[in-house]
Amino acid sequence: MGAGLYRINFFALLLCMALGSMLNGNPFYAASVFLFADMVLSCMLGNIAKLVHRQKHRYLFDILSCLVIAGGLVLVFLYPVLSSSLDSVLISLFCFCMVLRDFFCSVPVYLSDCPLGGESRKGERLLSFCLIQLLFDLLCAWILLTRFKGTDLILLLVFLLISGALKLFLPSKRLVLDAPLPENKYSDIASYRIFSDMNLYSTISMNLGVMSVLFVVTRSYAGEPSISLFACMLVWLFLVWAVSGICYRLTSKRFKGLALSEFILGAITWCLGAVFMFKAHTLVFFVLWTFVWSLGITLISSSLRKFSIDFEAVGELAGEEYGSRELNFSNMMVSTSASLISSAIMLIMLCAYSFLNSDFSSLKWHPLNDVLLMQLPLVFMLAALFVAFRQPLDYRNREKLMRYIDAKAPLEPMKESLKSLFVKK
Numbered sequence: 220m221g222a223g224l225y226r227i228n229f230f231a232l233l234l235c236m237a238l239g240s241m242l243n244g245n246p247f248y249a250a251s252v253f254l255f256a257d258m259v260l261s262c263m264l265g266n267i268a269k270l271v272h273r274q275k276h277r278y279l280f281d282i283l284s285c286l287v288i289a290g291g292l293v294l295v296f297l298y299p300v301l302s303s304s305l306d307s308v309l310i311s312l313f314c315f316c317m318v319l320r321d322f323f324c325s326v327p328v329y330l331s332d333c334p335l336g337g338e339s340r341k342g343e344r345l346l347s348f349c350l351i352q353l354l355f356d357l358l359c360a361w362i363l364l365t366r367f368k369g370t371d372l373i374l375l376l377v378f379l380l381i382s383g384a385l386k387l388f389l390p391s392k393r394l395v396l397d398a399p400l401p402e403n404k405y406s407d408i409a410s411y412r413i414f415s416d417m418n419l420y421s422t423i424s425m426n427l428g429v430m431s432v433l434f435v436v437t438r439s440y441a442g443e444p445s446i447s448l449f450a451c452m453l454v455w456l457f458l459v460w461a462v463s464g465i466c467y468r469l470t471s472k473r474f475k476g477l478a479l480s481e482f483i484l485g486a487i488t489w490c491l492g493a494v495f496m497f498k499a500h501t502l503v504f505f506v507l508w509t510f511v512w513s514l515g516i517t518l519i520s521s522s523l524r525k526f527s528i529d530f531e532a533v534g535e536l537a538g539e540e541y542g543s544r545e546l547n548f549s550n551m552m553v554s555t556s557a558s559l560i561s562s563a564i565m566l567i568m569l570c571a572y573s574f575l576n577s578d579f580s581s582l583k584w585h586p587l588n589d590v591l592l593m594q595l596p597l598v599f600m601l602a603a604l605f606v607a608f609r610q611p612l613d614y615r616n617r618e619k620l621m622r623y624i625d626a627k628a629p630l631e632p633m634k635e636s637l638k639s640l641f642v643k644k
Contacts, residue, residue: 224555225261230382231317237449242306246437249310251569254562255291256318313362320355324348325391352383371446405549410641413610415553420603422557427596462513478525479613485518486604532624
C-alpha cells in the first residue's frame with residue numbers, strides 16, 4: 220500500500236524479454252539485465268539509499284546492494300563473452316535505455332517541496348517528459364530496426380510505445396535530494412508493524428507471481444519463441460491490470476470495517492488462482508483462473524488501502540506527532556522495500572539460469588525450477604496470511620476505535636485501553 224519509490228515496470232520487462240528471446244534465444248538474460256539496471260539506478264540515482272540509511276538495518280541493505288551490483292556487472296560483461304554474441308550487447312543497451320527513460324521521467328515524491336511542483340508547471344513537465352521519451356525511444360527503435368522487419372518489427376514498436384505511454388501517465392516517484400524527510404514513526408506502533416508485514420509479504424508475493432507467470436510461460440516455449448507468444452502475454456498483462464483496476468475502484472470505498480476479512484479472503488483467492496492457473500489445460504480455464512487471481516490482487520490492494528486510512532485514526536490515538544505525512548512515508552518505505560526485495564529474489568534466480576547455458580533453447584530444465592518459480596510466491600502470501608491473523612484491527616476493535624475518535628469528550632480509561640490494544644501490544 221502506498222506509492223513506492225521503486226515499482227517494477229512489467230510491460231517494459233516483457234518487452235525486454237521478447238527482444239532477448241528473439242535475438243539470442245534467452246529471455247532470462249534480458250530480464251536479468253533490465254532488473255539489474257532498474258534496481259541500481261533506483262538505489263543510486265533515485266536516492267533510495269538515503270531513504271534506507273535513515274533506518275537501523277542499513278548495513279544489510281549495503282551488503283545486498285553490493286551483491287546485486289557485483290552479480291549484475293558479471294552478468295552484463297561476462298555473459299556476452301561466453302555466448303560470443305554481439306546481440307547480447309545490443310540487448311543490454313536496449314534494457315539500459317528503457318530504464319533510463321523511465322528514470323528521467325520520474326516525478327518528485329513531495330511536489331510542494333521542489334521547484335517543479337505545482338499545477339502551473341505540470342504542462343511544461345509533461346512536455347519535457349515527452350521529449351525525453353522520444354530521445355530514448357528513438358535509440359530503442361534504431362536497435363529494433365537493425366534486427367527486425369515486417370510484423371515482428373511492428374509489434375515490438377507497439378510494445379515500446381505502450382510501455383512508454385504507461386510510464387508517462389503513471390510515472391515512478393523519486394526523492395528530492397534536499398527535501399526534508401519525516402521519520403518512520405509508525406514503526407513504533409505495534410498494530411502498524413503487523414500491517415507493514417502484511418503489506419510487505421503480500422506485495423512481494425504479487426510481484427513474484429506476475430514475474431513467475433511470464434517466466435514459466437516463456438520457458439514452456441523455449442524451443443520456439445515467437446513474437447506472437449509475447450503478444451499474448453501482453454494481452455494477459457492488460458487483462459490482469461484492467462480487472463484489478465476496475466474491481467479496485469468498485470471495492471476500495473466500500474466495506475470499510477471489513478479490511479481484515481477482505482485481506483484474508485483476497486489472500487486465499489489469490490492462492491487458489493495461482494495454483495489452478497498453472498494447472499489449467501485450456502485457454503478458457505486459464506483466463507477464468509486469471510480473473511480469480513486478479514480478484515485476489517484487488518481484494519488485497521483494497522484492504523491495504525482501508526487499513527492505511529484506519530491507521531490515521533490509530534495515529535491520532537498514539538499522539539499528535541503521528542500525522543498523515545508520517546503515515547504516507549511509512550507506507551512508502553514498505554512498498555519500496557517490497558518491490559526491491561522481489562526484484563532481488565528474481566534477479567538472483569535469473570542470473571543463475573542465464574549462466575546454466577548460453578543457448579536457452581537447449582537448456583535442460585529440471586522440474587525443481589518450476590517448483591521454485593511457481594511456489595515461491597505462495598510462500599510469501601501464506602506468510603502474509605499468517606501475520607494477518609495477529610492483526611488486532613478487526614471489525615469489532617475498529618468500531619471501538621471509531622467510537623473513541625468520534626466522541627466529543629473521550630474518556631481516559633477508554634484511550635488507555637485502546638492504546639494497549641493497538642499501540643503497545
